[in-house]
Amino acid sequence: MSIKEKARELLEGEVDGVLGCRLVGGSHLPHLFTAAGIEDMAEDYPEGERYPIASIVRRLQTEDPGVRIAVVARGCDERSLIELSKQGQVDLGRVVILGLACEGDLARECGCAEPYPSEIVDGQRVEGVPDYSLVEKMDRMPADARLDFWLSRFGSCIKCYGCRNVCPLCYCKECALEDAEMVERGRVPPARPAFHLIRALDMAGRCVDCGLCEEACPMGIPLRTLYRKVGRVVEDNFDYRPGRSLEEKSPLAVLGTEKDLE
Amino acid sequence: MGENDNGEVRILAFLCNWCSYAGADLAGVSRLQYPPNVLDIRVMCTGTISPYHVIKAFQMGIDGVLIAGCHIGDCHYIKGNYMTYKRFQVMRDVLKFIGIDEDRLRLEWVSAAEGEKFADVIKGFTEQVEKAGPSPLRSGWEKDPAQWERIRNAFKPLETLEPA
Numbered sequence: 357m358s359i360k361e362k363a364r365e366l367l368e369g370e371v372d373g374v375l376g377c378r379l380v381g382g383s384h385l386p387h388l389f390t391a392a393g394i395e396d397m398a399e400d401y402p403e404g405e406r407y408p409i410a411s412i413v414r415r416l417q418t419e420d421p422g423v424r425i426a427v428v429a430r431g432c433d434e435r436s437l438i439e440l441s442k443q444g445q446v447d448l449g450r451v452v453i454l455g456l457a458c459e460g461d462l463a464r465e466c467g468c469a470e471p472y473p474s475e476i477v478d479g480q481r482v483e484g485v486p487d488y489s490l491v492e493k494m495d496r497m498p499a500d501a502r503l504d505f506w507l508s509r510f511g512s513c514i515k516c517y518g519c520r521n522v523c524p525l526c527y528c529k530e531c532a533l534e535d536a537e538m539v540e541r542g543r544v545p546p547a548r549p550a551f552h553l554i555r556a557l558d559m560a561g562r563c564v565d566c567g568l569c570e571e572a573c574p575m576g577i578p579l580r581t582l583y584r585k586v587g588r589v590v591e592d593n594f595d596y597r598p599g600r601s602l603e604e605k606s607p608l609a610v611l612g613t614e615k616d617l618e
Numbered sequence: 619m620g621e622n623d624n625g626e627v628r629i630l631a632f633l634c635n636w637c638s639y640a641g642a643d644l645a646g647v648s649r650l651q652y653p654p655n656v657l658d659i660r661v662m663c664t665g666t667i668s669p670y671h672v673i674k675a676f677q678m679g680i681d682g683v684l685i686a687g688c689h690i691g692d693c694h695y696i697k698g699n700y701m702t703y704k705r706f707q708v709m710r711d712v713l714k715f716i717g718i719d720e721d722r723l724r725l726e727w728v729s730a731a732e733g734e735k736f737a738d739v740i741k742g743f744t745e746q747v748e749k750a751g752p753s754p755l756r757s758g759w760e761k762d763p764a765q766w767e768r769i770r771n772a773f774k775p776l777e778t779l780e781p782a
């Protein structure tokens with residue numbers, strides 16, 4: 357059964373709306389379909405057009421806590437939803453996930469380890485090719501060369517906040533990046549490396565490696581390399597991978613036990 | 619401190635109110651010698667120290683950041699220092715990846731009775747930071763005495779209560 361057929365079936369009573377994509381002027385844009393409009397739902401999900409779907413679910417639920425929705429979700433979207441749920445931002449009990457496996461170039465080249473959700477409705481499961489080559493290359497560089505590299509990359513930042521705005525895991529109402537004490541107003545590039553370090557450290561235990569930040573960055577800052585390292589640090593220290601399971605507790609969201617000291 | 623310092627490097631030390639700050643006090647009243655290039659910030663618990671504080675300290679040109687709190691099991695808030703330890707691991711590794719030497723950040727457990735340990739920790743850490751040299755994020759502020767004052771003004775407000 358295709359995603360659209362499944363969506364039609366769910367709209368017969370199980371859910372109030374289905375979050376998918378609609379073709380608008382040749383682009384696939386996220387759209388919340390009701391039973392009346394479901395015929396406009398796109399059949400295909402091109403690889404170049406990804407969105408922070410989990411953020412949309414979070415906002416829909418914030419606006420209307422009772423709403424029941426189904427959502428077309430890739431592997432990264434599902435991981436985001438799981439992580440948001442563990443942080444109390446999304447109620448997965450009222451969400452049906454219509455799993456979409458990434459195929460072709462996206463699955464191979466995007467670089468995430470699991471380019472598929474736990475249950476696939478559409479697409480073939482392809483194992484991802486996680487790419488840590490840049491992280492490892494940088495690990496081998498001397499510290500001062502690393503600092504030079506990052507300072508020069510961060511120096512191109514135009515402070516558009518695109519990385520934060522697109523991030524499905526960024527949901528704070530008050531953001532440190534807008535705190536004048538942390539980030540001076542009206543200065544471009546923003547304080548280096550503080551601006552990007554704030555985001556990097558906030559990604560610890562959160563980043564699901566969807567890569568939307570790097571895609572959104574107009575200046576081509578290798579943000580994903582930075583956050584992948586953060587992900588690895590968290591995994592090495594706490595054996596925790598954000599979005600992997602609903603049961604595991606996020607290490608930086610709970611106080612801790614003697615086990616953490618080992 | 620600050621006004622009469624003679625050290626090359628500048629260190630910011632976050633000390634927990636219940637243990638390490640008292641340890642520092644003991645070191646002081648015991649007249650133990652330790653380097654004077656440290657700005658100490660008394661916080662109620664090391665668990666209250668956000669990574670933002672550490673980032674900000676380095677951004678302002680501090681050469682080393684020391685976090686000192688109660689020994690595991692002795693936390694006044696039961697488990698605040700477990701949190702500190704977890705955060706510390708992440709901060710240390712991520713800062714290192716950016717190119718800020720791991721020798722510039724240290725976590726120590728110092729109790730109220732360990733005045734001598736406190737002096738040793740400050741001495742050891744200062745030597746370690748001196749070896750790493752002035753922070754590459756300094757922007758010539760050693761020539762600008764006002765920066766030390768700005769750092770003090772930025773962090774002293776974290777001390778919200780009178781000492782116990």
